[in-house]
Amino acid sequence: MSKARTWKELPKGAVSYRSSRDYKTGDWGVDAPRIDQAKCVKCNLCHMLCPEGCIAVREDGSPEPDLDYCKGCGICAKECPVKAIEMVRK
Amino acid sequence: MAKQELLGLNGNEASAYATKQVNPDVVAAYPITPQTIIVERFSEYVADGLVDTEFVAVESEHSAMSCSVGASAAGARAFTATAANGLALMWEILYIASSLRLPIVMAVANRALSGPINIHNDHSDAMGARDSGWIQIFCENAQEVYDASITAWRIAEHPRVQLPVMVCMDGFTISHTMENVMTLPDDAVKKFVGEREFIRVEGHMGEAELRLDPEAPLTMGPLDLQDFYFEHKIHQVDAMDDALEAIKDVDEEWAKVSGRGYGYAEPYLMGDAEVAVIGMGSAMGTVRHVVDELRQEGVNAGMVKLRLFRPFPAAELKKAVGRVPMLGVMEKCISFGAPASPLMEEIMTAYYHDKEKPMMANYVVGLGGRDVSPAMIREIYGSLLKNRKAGKVSKPMSYIGVRGD
Incomplete structure (x- = not known):
């Protein structure tokens, strides 16, 4: 239970008064990706396929997941062509 | 105007x-x-x-x-x-x-x-x-x-x-x-x-009008x-x-x-009414006609037409019903398995905490477009008068115009 606002203080129409960035949904997941950067070929498939959009690309082209938003679905690991991603318990 | x-x-x-x-x-x-x-x-x-x-x-x-x-x-x-x-x-x-x-x-x-x-x-x-x-x-x-x-x-x-x-x-x-x-x-x-x-x-980007607008998301x-x-x-x-x-x-x-205002609940000849029918929709025009006839025959009949169902105007409804001792709730709906039809349930709930309230009976009419005739409405008033005389409601729920009922 959020100790936030009473019904009188909430915006009408159930609109969100906070950004989705504030909702750290990463704690929903059980597993999280561990990336072996040595194996990674920087194809960016994981970045493109992540349904949460939580895998960023560093300047050097390597992927960096933000576990605050990763729900642990494992799509990145499944799709990685060089098997550089392994799903591990959070 | x-x-x-x-x-x-x-x-x-x-x-x-x-x-x-x-x-x-x-x-x-x-x-x-x-x-x-x-x-x-x-x-x-x-x-x-x-x-x-x-x-x-x-x-x-x-x-x-x-x-x-x-x-x-x-x-x-x-x-x-x-x-x-x-x-x-x-x-x-x-x-x-x-x-x-x-x-x-x-x-x-x-x-x-x-x-x-x-x-x-x-x-x-x-x-x-x-x-x-x-x-x-x-x-x-x-x-x-x-x-x-x-x-x-x-x-x-x-x-x-x-x-x-x-x-x-x-x-x-x-x-x-x-x-x-x-x-x-x-x-x-x-x-x-x-x-x-x-x-x-x-909103998440600050205050905005409650509508979708790309400029104020x-x-x-x-x-x-x-x-x-x-x-x-x-x-x-x-x-x-x-x-x-x-x-x-x-x-x-x-x-x-x-020049036309309606209010929520329109009383008709309720001042001295001994029996009255409350309901909604077109049938209330027929009820008004029957009330006029009954009045000519010396029956103190009245009626209340309810115009608003949600929100339920309990206070105005009670004001319109006034002190009539016997109220018939006429409606075109059944809630299967319920103790009464929806309008009756609402009205009874509205009155539950009141010390003074009319006796009430529920009359379901006109399902599937069956005509709600003056004769049927007279039957309702007849039933209300009988209850009024006996001082108790003999049948809380009736289906008017059903063959065999």
Whole structure:
């Protein structure tokens, strides 16, 4: 239970008064990706396929997941062509 | 007061004509008897260039209501119309419209729900939607349909309300029966409805009008779980409470413009009434006729016509009922397995805590469009008089006009 606002203080129409960035949904997941950067070929498939959009690309082209938003679905690991991603318990 | 023109319109045409004068931004509808004439007429207005409306011919009522939700969320005035099974198909979206606080206006030509399939009038469709968070106005005749089809926008868009409104009319009895309807000039209606009002809300990017606008983005309809859903339901409760006052204000304003104000519950010869019938819709005209006859025969009969069902106007209803000792609740709906039909349950609940209250009996009439004749209404008054004399209700629930009952 959020100790936030009473019904009188909430915006009408159930609109969100906070950004989705504030909702750290990463704690929903059980597993999280561990990336072996040595194996990674920087194809960016994981970045493109992540349904949460939580895998960023560093300047050097390597992927960096933000576990605050990763729900642990494992799509990145499944799709990685060089098997550089392994799903591990959070 | 504006100069008015007398037109011959049936209820559907009155709804379409009023909506033409309101000139909403979007009309999305799917044809279903006995509502079809509303959108048929309206599509003619669109074809003739008499309105600026975007007319969306959708593939189902589910889509009609979804389209109205989308349009209204984008800031448009959105109108639709339906009946019976069409309303049933809209079900899940009805709740979304009201919880997102979208002031959509919908005409409902009340019709029996299938099955067995039937196209004629009763109130089972609207009664099924009574918990959907919509305001529900029940009309007695085409004039009331015309008036309600205009005032509904002001009620829906009232800053303290922001809820969708159903304008209910009895299928065929009102929807297809031509009557004299006094209509206001277009500019008077335009002036009365004005522009849609938006409330301001706090969004994730700061304060904004409650509508979708790329310049001031809002998230509408997000996932709302254990931590906030309950509070948002209380918003709807609060809005319904406020709607009672808003509807009264809008009605009074309309009365100044049109000369016709209605209130929520209209008493007729209730001052000295010993027995009275309360109900909604077209049948109340017949009840008034029977009351006049009974009065001539020396029976102290009265009646109360209820015009608003949601929000339920308990205080005004009690004021209209007054001190009548025996009240019959007449309605065109059954709630299967329930101790009484919906209107009876509401009225009994409203009176439960009161020390002084009338004895009450429930009379279900006219299901599936069966005619509610003066003879049937006389039967109800006869039963009420018998109860009154005996000082107790011998049969709390009766089905009037059923063969074998």
